[in-house]
Amino acid sequence: xxxxxxxxxxxxxxxxxxxxxxxxxxxxxxxxxxxxxxxxxxxxxxxxxxxxxxxxxxxxxxxxxxxxxxxxxxxxxxxxxxxxxxxxxxxxxxxxxxxxxxxxxxxxxxxxxxxxxxxxxxxxxxxxxxxxxxxxxxxxxxxxxxxxxxxxxxxxxxxxxxxxxxxxxxxxxxxxxxxxxxxxxxxxxxxxxxxxxxxxxxxxxxxxxxxxxxxxxxxxxxxxxxxxxxxxxxxxxxxxxxxxxxxxxxxxxxxxxxxxxxxxxxxxxxxxxxxxxxxxxxxxxxxxxxxxxxxxxxxxxxxxxxxxxxxxxxxxxxxxxxxxxxxxxxxxxxxxxxxxxxxxxxxxxxxxxxxxxxxxxxxxxxxxxxxxxxxxxxxxxxxxxxxxxxxxxxxxxxxxxxxxxxxxxxxxxxxxxxxxxxxxxxxxxxxxxxxxxxxxxxxxxxxxxxxxxxxxxxxxxxxxxxxxxxxxxxxxxxxxxxxxxxxxx
Amino acid sequence: xxxxxxxxxxxxxxxxxxxxxxxxxxxxxxxxxxxxxxxxxxxxxxxxxxxxxxxxxxxxxxxxxxxxxxxxxxxxx
Numbered sequence: 001x002x003x004x005x006x007x008x009x010x011x012x013x014x015x016x017x018x019x020x021x022x023x024x025x026x027x028x029x030x031x032x033x034x035x036x037x038x039x040x041x042x043x044x045x046x047x048x049x050x051x052x053x054x055x056x057x058x059x060x061x062x063x064x065x066x067x068x069x070x071x072x073x074x075x076x077x078x079x080x081x082x083x084x085x086x087x088x089x090x091x092x093x094x095x096x097x098x099x100x101x102x103x104x105x106x107x108x109x110x111x112x113x114x115x116x117x118x119x120x121x122x123x124x125x126x127x128x129x130x131x132x133x134x135x136x137x138x139x140x141x142x143x144x145x146x147x148x149x150x151x152x153x154x155x156x157x158x159x160x161x162x163x164x165x166x167x168x169x170x171x172x173x174x175x176x177x178x179x180x181x182x183x184x185x186x187x188x189x190x191x192x193x194x195x196x197x198x199x200x201x202x203x204x205x206x207x208x209x210x211x212x213x214x215x216x217x218x219x220x221x222x223x224x225x226x227x228x229x230x231x232x233x234x235x236x237x238x239x240x241x242x243x244x245x246x247x248x249x250x251x252x253x254x255x256x257x258x259x260x261x262x263x264x265x266x267x268x269x270x271x272x273x274x275x276x277x278x279x280x281x282x283x284x285x286x287x288x289x290x291x292x293x294x295x296x297x298x299x300x301x302x303x304x305x306x307x308x309x310x311x312x313x314x315x316x317x318x319x320x321x322x323x324x325x326x327x328x329x330x331x332x333x334x335x336x337x338x339x340x341x342x343x344x345x346x347x348x349x350x351x352x353x354x355x356x357x358x359x360x361x362x363x364x365x366x367x368x369x370x371x372x373x374x375x376x377x378x379x380x381x382x383x384x385x386x387x388x389x390x391x392x393x394x395x396x397x398x399x400x401x402x403x404x405x406x407x408x409x410x411x412x413x414x415x416x417x418x419x420x421x422x423x424x425x426x427x428x429x430x431x432x433x434x435x436x437x438x439x440x441x442x443x444x445x446x447x448x449x450x451x452x453x454x455x456x457x458x459x460x461x462x463x464x465x466x467x468x469x470x471x472x473x474x475x476x477x478x479x480x481x482x483x484x485x486x487x488x489x
Numbered sequence: 490x491x492x493x494x495x496x497x498x499x500x501x502x503x504x505x506x507x508x509x510x511x512x513x514x515x516x517x518x519x520x521x522x523x524x525x526x527x528x529x530x531x532x533x534x535x536x537x538x539x540x541x542x543x544x545x546x547x548x549x550x551x552x553x554x555x556x557x558x559x560x561x562x563x564x565x566x
Contacts, residue, residue: 203521204518204521204522205491300518300521302517305514305516305517306514306517308510
């Protein structure tokens with residue numbers, strides 16, 4: 001049976017029977033080192049050692065063994081290796097020896113001639129608690145009580161992918177079934193409590209717990225180490241400034257995109273290099289998708305319902321990338337957004353899909369800036385200014401032109417601002433035979449409001465191509481980019 | 490819709506006006522928020538490219554329905 005559902009049991013009562021004081025040995029018959037040390041376990045009877053056997057209650061022969069084939073004691077003791085010799089006092093572990101180490105076993109047991117006939121040292125074997133065949137069951141048994149989400153049983157003959165699609169939990173692509181073991185493994189990616197409210201998710205304003213976000217991270221295909229990024233992105237997206245409700249409901253096609261800053265990007269593998277805006281990298285492909293699935297499955301933002309996008313765009317499945325902070329000659333975008341040096345953060349911003357900008361000829365910063373400005377004027381409509389926000393992603397070969405000429409991020413921004421200040425006669429309704437435009441402008445207008453154009457550096461080493469990600473209406477009545485520092489353990 | 494719910498919860502009769510393209514969005518949000526019926530007033534789509542005169546005509550056409558929506562409570566009670 002496929003299960004997104006099984007009823008979680010509470011921690012086994014057997015775990016409560018652990019000896020509070022004295023020696024504990026955990027072994028399994030299917031371990032050469034355990035068989036090697038079997039003779040010494042009899043000698044430990046004299047010091048009242050308690051022996052647990054993970055796979056055969058009759059092993060070792062001649063010793064009073066506690067049956068731990070259910071692995072409750074091993075799980076409660078956190079056994080990684082067998083044999084393991086433990087000393088406990090007052091219900092807490094005070095010492096542990098993994099594998100056979102004659103001197104340490106003698107020291108811990110107080111039996112001076114223990115194992116005289118054995119070699120000095122032998123490594124142990126893996127504990128059965130790490131056997132993939134039982135690990136999931138143990139995980140649910142130990143921690144399943146932390147899960148509060150409604151369980152749904154799938155019939156044995158139901159196709160998992162089809163069943164989840166039929167329930168409306170997907171963006172159209174197959175999702176990973178959020179079984180209790182998968183959700184529990186995802187929750188290991190954060191120290192935050194499963195029942196903590198992360199955000200109130202629009203459009204239906206439904207509180208999302210860490211558990212609910214983790215479930216959608218599983219659906220999206222995230223790894224547990226991505227979860228802190230997803231949680232921070234959720235917090236950022238559910239602020240009034242970001243206005244995820246409006247972004248979901250608008251007929252415009254932009255969606256929430258995620259830019260990852262700081263060391264976590266490299267550590268979890270968010271791509272900032274070649275194809276950073278494309279396919280092929282799990283973190284990029286799934287983090288933004290998880291955010292969108294929470295908005296869909298928790299917030300109720302579904303296409304055809306509250307999501308009224310006329311056309312939409314492929315980035316609405318999920319769009320996430322990192323700035324190439326190590327490779328960039330400029331200070332990172334995060335510095336101007338209040339992120340302390342060395343910290344990790346996310347910036348959530350409204351974005352359409354990327355449009356490439358070609359300039360393979362310009363070798364002066366002035367020329368290249370003009371090329372980029374010309375492309376940026378197309379955001380929304382060339383005659384609407386200010387209108388929509390945007391993100392400019394400068395590829396390494398382009399940013400190098402500016403850096404080599406001594407232009408830093410601030411100089412580049414100032415030069416771009418000047419180029420993007422457009423005369424009223426160019427913007428007015430009817431100008432160039434186009435009815436669209438501003439109604440009666442009398443002064444030059446900036447293409448972007450202050451703070452409405454973000455500039456990040458990313459991309460592969462070859463290609464004099466940058467990219468423009470058009471946004472949505474900026475500021476009040478629209479959306480503003482929001483940055484959140486990522487909470488890490 | 491959230492504003493509508495908040496106003497109604499405070500005892501303030503409310504309605505909203507949207508174009509006919511947004512009926513499905515209204516229905517979806519109404520179901521989610523537990524509205525049995527939404528006192529919405531729909532006008533012909535589109536809106537964005539209307540002239541001022543066309544907008545005024547739309548408003549004139551909609552006004553009796555808006556008034557009916559916001560006075561329904563007193564007339565029914």
